[in-house]
Amino acid sequence: MTAILALLKDRRRSQRGSVLSGVLIMTAFIAIISGALMTELSTNFLVSHTMLNRVANQATDNSAIELALSRLQATQLNAPCPSLPTATLNNLTASATYLSCWPTVDVRSPQFKQIESSSEPFNVDGVHVQLGQLNDYIVGDAAGNVFDFPFGSATERWSLDLDGAVTAPPLVLARPGHSGQYLDVIPLSSSPSCPMEGSCLNVTIDDTSFAPPSQLCVITTSSGAAPATQPAASPSLRGLVYFADGANLEAYDLAGTACASKSSAPISGSRPVVAGPIAFPCTSGCGQVVDYIYAVVSTASSSRLVEYTYDPKDGLESAGSWPLPWANASGIALQSATLPAGLAITFGGGGVxxxxxxxxxxxxxxxQQVGGGIADAPYWCGSCSLFGVGAQDGALHLFNSSLNPVPSYAGTGSAIDTTPATDGAGNWYFGADDGYVHEVQNQGGQMVEVNRYGDLGAAGSSVEVGACTTGICIYLGTLGNRLYLVPLNARDAVISACITTSPPTCSGANPHLWANVEVGDRKIATRLAVDLSGASIRVVEGTMGGEMRCASSVVPDGASVGGKVADPAGVARALKPLLARAEITQTxxxxxASDSVATFRILHLAPTSTPRDVDAAIARELSFDPQKMATRWTQLADPQVQERIVYAAAWDQGLVKNITEAVKLAGLEPMVVELKSASVARAVPAPACVVLDLSSDPAEIFLIDDHVPQIWHSFRVNGPMGDDAAAALAPALRTALRFYRRQSNGDFGRAAPVFVSSEQALPSQLLTELAGLIGQPVMLLPVPPRVPPNVRHSTYLACLGLLMRRS
Structure with missing residues (x-):
């Protein structure tokens, strides 16, 4: 016990032991904390480094996708999808590749447009004419109608009503000795234009205007049989045409003012021509021979390929005949127009x-023999060195230039009775009996359908595919008497990008980026504006800040009087060719419309006014016959502020109906009809101003305040602008200004400008004198922002205001 007490009294010793223990404990604790902290820092460092790498990879992949989209957008649609560049960023390289890429119609646009209708089916093929000044689609129907459309346009350039039936695709050739004129050779049967309403070739003169072609001559078929195949132009003698007349081959000279027969040759065996003629120039060892002519003759029992020569002295002479593998030939297609050339022939039983x-x-x-029957000709794809055949079992068969099969499209089972076609990238299109235009593409060695457009009705006239202002345009006629345009204007693409050290192969475990995009050109969706407010028709197609096409023409006499459409058909006859001439694609x-068809008021009402109160105020301000007139109003200011400001208009229903009828007869769908004053107010740069429009007839005054039209006034300007022009214009302007100032208690500033719109140059002295006479600054109408220089803003001011609409 004594020893224990002595130990407890030794406090220094006891403290020394506790400090040592504490130090050991603290050291261990700090070590644990330090280890945990370093582990956390190391882990966070590793995570941050991984995230940084991931961000760098994704940024590089994203750059590759953006470069791919830019290249797609800069490449014309009627061409293969462009090769894609690599992107280098953050010392990394990313490669972009297509998973798919094809032309399509963008999701904002209608898939197709009906551009014409008939009383009878479109059962013969049309032609895409690319000759001299012409780039047109021409097609006929079983009612004897022939239509010409500038390629890519939904509006015809001209049409002919020949009655009877068009029996084969027309031929178009340059008219010898007449620059800028072309001859249309149209095969017909049972037409009043044929002698005794038999069968003939109607030859017309197309001067490239919007007037229907005039007749040059009529060629009567000697056999009386309807021409069933397209005529052919001689490649050697201008104006010479070959055509099949049943079992005869004919040559006619169209170079003069009449059509002269040059030669006729019966075909041995009396088999009718079912394909051809096709003509090649003789280039060596010819003697007097200028052309070689080939045709296919066929019956239900046999077929032959026949050859004829033509020389100006002896005419047509037989040069050979060769049996073909099968009977019932259905069509031919040439690989090229010069020798040597591949010639593909199809047969009704499925032979090629x-x-x-x-x-x-x-x-x-x-x-070769394919699975189903073949009803029409094959088609050669020049850019891909293949030809395609549509079969009645719904399959599209493709062959190379040795007739070896390449991957084909098995189809959906709906018969293909027409000829397929390709675009500039080698994508295939065809119309089928299911009513759709099918688009087929080679993807990874397999032909797959990437899109279809319809329902249009069973195809009767083969698709014609070509480049147009939209991108790629497809024309098609149906057995349901309708003619359609399918305007492809975008690409549907699926693009993948990945990090790589050896493009285009991906390397390592680096991330991929996929993008499914629809890429059009850089233009915003275009609009079409039509100004029918005066003695001239004006049209503008485009977008503000983008490209625009514009055109104008005079309204026929009596069709529009004082801005009011009196003859809708007459206005339509002037509007349709105007749309075609400007290559307008929007429908x-x-x-x-002229303000003369309506009247408007700006009403200031109490902020608590109800819609019924507004209607009552309109009835008081605008006295009208409800059987004849219609009204509409819109609110211009917030009723919770001080007052309810309402723009109210009343219009003559009959006059507006004439406007919409004229637009419909021209092949357009009127989406909005608004007064010219509203369009002008939207287009001018000042919130308060007066617009004096001297480009219209009669001249018009629009007084605009707070961006809203307040007054419209029209008056006649007699004679050209002379030395007294200011004195002639001032009274009408003073009248409008005084009237509005009385109405608004003088609330229209003296600094508000008067903008003068005129198609002729006006001297600055006239503007100065006019300003002095009316007490307002006067200046020429400034160009609205984002209007291209090819559009005269003074002429097309109302159209520009329409394009500026928000809806």
Whole structure:
């Protein structure tokens, strides 16, 4: 016990032991904390480094996608999807590749447009004419109508009503000795234009205007049979045309003022011509021979390929005849227009034969049998060295230039009774009995359908595909008596990007980025504005800040009087060719009407006014016959502020109906009809101003205050602008200004400008004198922002205001 007490009294010893323990404990604790902290810092460092790498990879992939989209957007649609660049960023390289890419109609636009209708089907093929000044689509129907459309346009340039029936595609050739004129050779049967309403070729003169072609002559078929195949122009003698007349081959000279028969040759065996003729120039060892002419003759039992020569002295002479593998031939297609050339021949039983035409005649190369029957001709794709055949089992069969099969499209089972076609990128299109235009593309060695457009009705006239201002345009006629345009204007693409050290192969475990995009050109969706407010028709298609197309023409006498459409059909006859001449593609129109068809008021009402109160105020201000007139109003200011400001208009329903009827007869759909004053108010740069429009007839005055039209007034300007022009214009302007100042208690500033719009140059002295006479600054109308220089803003001011609409 004594020892224990002594130990407890030794406090220094006891303290020394506790301090040591504490130090050891603290050291261990700090070590633990330090270890945990370092572990956390190391982990966070590793995570941050991984995230940084991931961000760098994704940024590089994203750059590759953006470069791909930019290249897509800069490449014309009627061409293959462009090769894609690599992107280098953050010392990394990313490669972009297509998973798919094809032309399409963007989601904002209608898939197709009906551009014409008939009483009978479109059952013969149309033609895409690219000759001299012409780039047109021409097609006929079973009612004897022939339509010409500038390629890409939904508005016809001209049409002919020949009655009877068009029996084969027309031929178009340059008219010898007449620059800028072309001859249309149209096969017909049972037409009043044919002698005794039999069969003939109607030859007309197209001067490239918008007037229907005039008749040059009529060629009567000697056999009485309807021409069933397209005529052919001689490649050697201008104006010479070959055509099949049943089992006869004919040559006619169209170079003069009449059509002269040059030669006729019966075909041995009396088999009718079912394909051809096609003509090649003789280039060596010819003697007097200028052309070689080939045709296919066929019956239900046999078919032959026949050759004829033509020389100006002896005419047509037989040069050979070769049996074909099958009967019932259905069409031919040439690989090129010069020798040597591949000649593909199809047969109704599903056979396909390939020949090579040379200077020594035809050589048989190969033949194949496909699964279904073949009703129409094959089609050669020049850019892809393939030809395609549509079969009645719904399949699209493709062959190379040796007739070896390449990947084909099995189809959906709906018969293809027409000829397919391709675009500039080698994508295939065809119309089928299911009513759709099908788009088929080679993807990874397999032909797959990437899109279809319809329902249009069973195809009767083969698709015609070509480049147009929209991108790619497809024309098609149906057995349901309708003619359609499918305007492709965008690409649908799926693009993948990845980090790589050896493009385009991806490397390592680096991330991929996928993008499914629809890429059009850099233009915003275009609009069409039509100004029918005066003695001239004006149209503008485009967008503010983008490209615009514009055109104008005079309204026919009596069709529009004082800005009011009196003869809708007469206005339509002037509007339709105007749309075609300007190559307008839009079919939905915003329309400006003259203020003479309506009257408007700006009403200032109590902020608590109800819609019924507004209607009552309109009835007081605008006395009208409800059986004849219609009204509409819109609010211009917040009723919770001080007052309810209402813009109210009343219009003559009959006059507005005439406007919409004229627009519809021209093939357009009127989406909006608004007064010209509203369009002008939207287009001028000042909130308060007066616009004096001398480009209209009669001249018009629009007084605008707070961006809202307040007054419209029209008056006649007698004679040209002379030395007394200011004195002639001032009274009408003073009247409008005085009237509005009385109405608004003088609330229209003396600094508000008067903008003068005129198609003729006005001297500055006139503006100065006019300003002195009316007490307001006077200046020429300034160009609205974002209007291209090719558009005369004074002439097309109302159209520009329509394009500025928000809806």
């Amino acid at each position: 034969a390939l020949y090579r035409i040379g200077s020594n005649g035809p050589t048989f190369l190969n033949s 939905r129109a915003l329309v400006a």
